[in-house]
Amino acid sequence: MQHRKIAFIGAGNMSRSIISGMVSSGYPAEAITAANPSRPKLDALSNDFGINITQDNLEAVRNAEVVVLAVKPQLMEEVCKHLQQADLNGKLFVSIAAGIKAARLQQMLGGDYPLVRTMPNTPSALGKGMTGLYADSQVSDTDRSFAGDLLGQVGDVAWVDEEDMINGVIAAAGSSPAYFFLFLESMQDEALRMGFDRETSRKLVQQACLGAAEMVCQNQDLELSELRAQVTSKAGTTAAALNHFEDNGIRELVSGAMQAAVTRAKEMSDEF
Numbered sequence: 001m002q003h004r005k006i007a008f009i010g011a012g013n014m015s016r017s018i019i020s021g022m023v024s025s026g027y028p029a030e031a032i033t034a035a036n037p038s039r040p041k042l043d044a045l046s047n048d049f050g051i052n053i054t055q056d057n058l059e060a061v062r063n064a065e066v067v068v069l070a071v072k073p074q075l076m077e078e079v080c081k082h083l084q085q086a087d088l089n090g091k092l093f094v095s096i097a098a099g100i101k102a103a104r105l106q107q108m109l110g111g112d113y114p115l116v117r118t119m120p121n122t123p124s125a126l127g128k129g130m131t132g133l134y135a136d137s138q139v140s141d142t143d144r145s146f147a148g149d150l151l152g153q154v155g156d157v158a159w160v161d162e163e164d165m166i167n168g169v170i171a172a173a174g175s176s177p178a179y180f181f182l183f184l185e186s187m188q189d190e191a192l193r194m195g196f197d198r199e200t201s202r203k204l205v206q207q208a209c210l211g212a213a214e215m216v217c218q219n220q221d222l223e224l225s226e227l228r229a230q231v232t233s234k235a236g237t238t239a240a241a242l243n244h245f246e247d248n249g250i251r252e253l254v255s256g257a258m259q260a261a262v263t264r265a266k267e268m269s270d271e272f
């Protein structure tokens with residue numbers, strides 16, 4: 001892929017995840033700059049990955065061909081308005097913010113720039129990310145490919161044709177690592193109550209999770225329900241556990257949680 005000069009505005013969790021994945025995939029550290037108001041996260045990024053750092057967003061943007069907007073949604077307007085002091089022409093913008101539409105970002109930036117909205121997730125740090133991308137019509141094929149390749153460095157990507165589908169990506173992939181963590185936490189808590197120590201309880205649930213994820217990835221020809229059936233002996237222990245989930249509305253619970261994420265993303269579009 002092209003190695004364009006890229007600035008991350010905001011050096012928080014998600015920027016760190018993407019930068020970490022990019023550098024380990026061979027993106028040159030000297031082409032990456034992170035800007036953040038406070039020092040500690042910048043120093044950590046510089047020490048860990050050898051990238052450029054600055055506390056001045058304008059300096060980062062002036063030297064960049066690609067600008068990744070990676071601040072919290074509630075700060076986006078203030079940050080983008082400030083960026084207007086730099087000449088933004090010719091730069092590609094990539095937003096990773098949840099709940100801020102492309103048109104609204106253009107308004108915040110005060111122009112009509114090539115802009116790709118994306119929704120990554122934190123496993124990007126391990127090269128196991130999943131990112132949804134949406135490009136509106138003024139994004140050139142070259143910029144579109146660059147954005148896809150960039151996030152493709154840190155995992156898998158899926159383009160959506162309708163911007164609203166980014167909210168579906170949030171529900172299914174952006175937020176969902178946290179759903180799995182909550183599930184694992186609940187399992188570990190129960191394993192602790194059963195008498196396992198912390199280390200063993202963690203090992204039991206994390207290895208089962210890793211193995212299950214690998215089975216899903218390596219058996220693309222099998223439906224998820226088939227993988228479930230392979231574990232479930234008739235009238236056995238798994239059936240007892242799964243019946244408890246089903247009787248207590250696991251599917252409605254998951255559906256409701258994903259819809260809650262979508263609803264919140266829509267509310268954020270109105271708020272910010």
Ligand SMILES: NC(=O)C1=CN([C@@H]2O[C@H](COP(=O)(O)OP(=O)(O)OC[C@H]3O[C@@H](n4cnc5c(N)ncnc54)[C@H](OP(=O)(O)O)[C@@H]3O)[C@@H](O)[C@H]2O)C=CC1
Nearest residue numbers: 010011012013014036038070071072073096097098120121
């Ligand atoms: N975390 C996740 O799993 C995902 C997050 N996102 C999106 O990524 C974006 C960032 O989220 P996340 O990384 O989790 O949040 P963080 O709070 O970890 O990071 C945001 C960073 O922005 C910095 N910041 C604050 N003010 C400014 C400013 N004026 N200029 C530049 N940087 C500033 C903060 O610095 P300081 O702490 O010093 O104030 C902080 O380091 C959000 O829009 C979110 O919707 C998208 C997908 C997944």
Ligand SMILES: O=C(O)[C@@H]1CCC=N1
Nearest residue numbers: 097098170174175176
């Ligand atoms: O919780 C959030 O709003 C962000 C977006 C997806 C993951 N974290």
